[in-house]
Amino acid sequence: MTKIGLVGLGYWGPNLARNFDELAELSWLCDLDPDLQERFTARYPEARMTGEFDDMLNDPELEAVVIATPAVTHYELAKRALEAGKHVLVEKPPAMNAAEAEDLVSTAEASGRVLLPGHLLLYHPAVRAVKALMDAGELGEVLCVYSNRQNLGKIRADENALWSLGVHDLSVILHLLDEEPAETWAHGNSFLTPGVEDIVFCYLRFPSGKIAHMHLSWLDPHKMRKLTVVGKEKMVVFDDMELERKVTIYEKGPWQPTHTYGEWQTRTGDISSPKIPSDEPLRLECRHFLDLVAGEGDPLRAARDGLAVVRVLEQLQASLVAAPA
Ligand SMILES: NC(=O)c1ccc[n+]([C@@H]2O[C@H](COP(=O)([O-])OP(=O)(O)OC[C@H]3O[C@@H](n4cnc5c(N)ncnc54)[C@H](O)[C@@H]3O)[C@@H](O)[C@H]2O)c1
16 A cells, blocks of 8 residues: 655645545654644554654655645645655645746656646546536537636635635636636735735636636635536536536527528527536545556646646736736
8 A cells, every 4th residue: 555644734634634544554644733743643543743744755665745735835845755756746736836836847757756736626526527528529619618716715814816716716727628828817906915815807818719717706795616618509517516416507509590691699408417426526636646656647747737727827926916906
């Protein structure tokens, strides 16, 4: 069984600990906080506990490191782990700028190690279903994708809504459309913490002519986790707030009947909802990492896709900073 070391036992780390404890051998845990060290030593007595990341890296038996610390620490910790010869699963975003993300990909390539950024939504069975519909041509020509990721909270002071929330939608939009935008534009404002935008609107235009939009906010009355894809033949909605109807397909679209001499009309048909497996996306992500470590699949493909996400985040951030308030 693959020996895993996990650093970061705050909010998200425990979910990774639970999964890797069940799927692999959780042999090291690491956090700076002594209270968390005590709590997780009690929960995972077989794992060695430390506050020093280097203790884990110095263990020659340890094969892989999972990083669930705050985003600003990802680049440095991931780089050190790769240089120590460990495979790395790093929470999103893998780095705070494209140059560092690129450096991580080259370091992983040079050391022959796996680098997997934790873009959780790519493992969501509903996202896979939407992608399969698009790839099969079911929606016809795809024109537009837009996402809504809004809620009241969780208010963050260290990263803005673009980096904290947008990273999820961006990873999905780039995956679905399979191209990088030629034009990016973001507007937003920081109302609570200076320099940390709470509400951000992003626009992306792709070389193929497709367009995308993201509404990201933690100051909103609606809790929305929704992605809409508008095709010429059908339209599809992924709504993660729905328990059962996660994906809805609308047979709706524009139509140009011959007798109207070029005038556009609309067409409406069935509305259906396919069954979506209830597999936990994080479990699928952890399994994918272990498969890559075992030598199955391209060890760097996801890292290159993650690099594109950071590149576009960086462009959007530059536009956000440049935009008049
Ligand atoms: N995929 C998802 O859906 C999802 C959800 C939530 C968070 N996350 C990601 O998980 C990461 C952690 O987020 P969180 O909300 O759990 O943060 P958190 O602040 O709750 O926890 C981070 C932990 O890391 C520890 N830490 C920081 N630097 C360290 C170091 N150098 N060595 C050892 N320990 C260190 C801190 O003591 C803290 O306990 C972030 O990158 C976040 O984006 C992902």
